[in-house]
Amino acid sequence: MKTCAIVILNYNGREMLKRFLPSICQFSRYDIWVIDNASTDDSVAVLSQDFPELQLIQLSENFGYAGGYNWGLEQLKGNYDFYILVNSDVEVTRNWDLSLIDFLQKNKDYGAVQPKILSAQNRDSFDYAGAAGGFLDSLYYPYCRGRIWNVIEQDQGQYKDTIEVDWASGACFALRADEFHEVGGFDAHFFAHMEEIDLCLRLRRKGLKIGFTAQSTIYHLGGATLDRSSPRKLYLNIRNSLRMIYKNEGTLVFWWIFLVKAGMEFAAGLGYLITGKPEMFSAVFDGYWDFLKSRRLVEKIKFPESKPIKKGPVDLIFWHFMILRKKYFQDL
Template identity: 25%
Template sequence: MYSISIITVGMNHLAYLKSLLHSLYIENHPKCSFEMIYIDNCSKDDSVKFIRENYPEVKIIENKQPLGFGENNNKGVFASTGKYIAIINPDIVIQKDSLDILLDYAEQHLQAGIIVPQLLNPDHSIQYSVRGFISIKTLTARILSKGKDNVNNKTVNEYLCKDLDFQKTQFVDWAIGAAFFMHRDTFAKLGGFDLDYFLYMEDEDMCLRCWKNNMPVIYCPQSTMIHNHLRGSSKLGKKAWLHIQSIITFFRKHGIKIKNSKEHTMSL
């Protein structure tokens, strides 16, 4: 059994995959044992050909028709054997020791549910990847500010946790699903990603279900990764509509008043 199974889903992400795979297998190869499962979601950019020719150790699953984010990741986990699961988006660049640090933390904190690294922008500035649970107030503020992060809006700033001590290991409500780390048993207990979401909100939903199962979501800034954040729903279009549908699904499942991580009495 491998220590970590890395699950990556791609759809015409060849340029990003080149950087991810180089960082993982060449530049910042983890010390621990790992396998990578790549699920190709009907790419037309020769992603599969490139991986087969340059990284034959990667296990590839090719979809015959496009599937949603959660279903693809579930598919990858089912095909994996690692003790721990790392959901890693194709637009991530692994940094030195980042996966080993997450593994060490998980082994020392068995009560942890989902552990997330510190995500950085390509210029190495802090990315606002940690969030508060969404509310009607937050949603309204995000719509009025057109989903932009750099706005002078108290509600948006609180939602993006801009006052967070980014160097402190701590409980958080949730984090964007570009890089999730968890024990295989945690994934199984949660039943994987909820397939009622095709795209968007699966990450927030999974973190909330983690909290509801008394498994905390923990931000571990000692582990850092670069995230070339692809924000497909920031403009009006099909993806924006999918995001809205997912938000409606989220509220229908969990209600509009959600307990946040600060209300829990667990200790790190």
């Protein structure tokens, strides 16, 4: 069995592949695979002509982030000890992959680890997606060291450590291959967004930890698939977040969280209406409605001796950010 497969998911990412694959080819020590989600551009031709050394898995249709990785990694099952999943819009640096795998090899109680993620556009700033490690508040709202809501910190060496976090960013993280398959991979119903947090919760339910290490650094462009202001992304985030919470919480706790989140998110939806963005209000409504229609099909987490999920260090990130005006992680 080989040590690690670096796996990149692609969908109509011709320009991303041409821009970012050279750094991955230059600085990576492990096997590189590309899973193509039935692209309709000439991505596959670009891979064949410009990167013939890479190994390709072609899927029959676009299964999204979650389904695409599930189907592709199923073909690699049993061949590697570890996977590094990395977006197609990521630039890597020297020893980025060795550092991630070295962390997991030395820390047997960790199921996954992410690198320090900086912005490819503003290279002295953290990236929105993951930054220096992600956390969840009591309502399961995600935030990061280096990014809370829409405020992004500059990288001034304040997070040059190795720590345990709540979740690792889907932009780039390494994990144990057998654990990925044992917990069922990504929830394919998510299609895209929040699926890495859901996976991390299931790993943690098994008693595994999630890590961040600044020994590995990457640069992420972000928004290559959906812009953060996209109604489609808002819809997916809301629907998938509710599905994730429903799977992980008891009935009474879930409905308490549901009501609080609904009040906050529909208030935000009214704000969208007032400012002339009805499509964003529709995204909020559709996210809740689609979850309610399908919730009976969602299976609760059922691991033997399932471990409780601790969240923190903040109970309500909204309160600290909006009311107490704490914009940076070190102020929390």
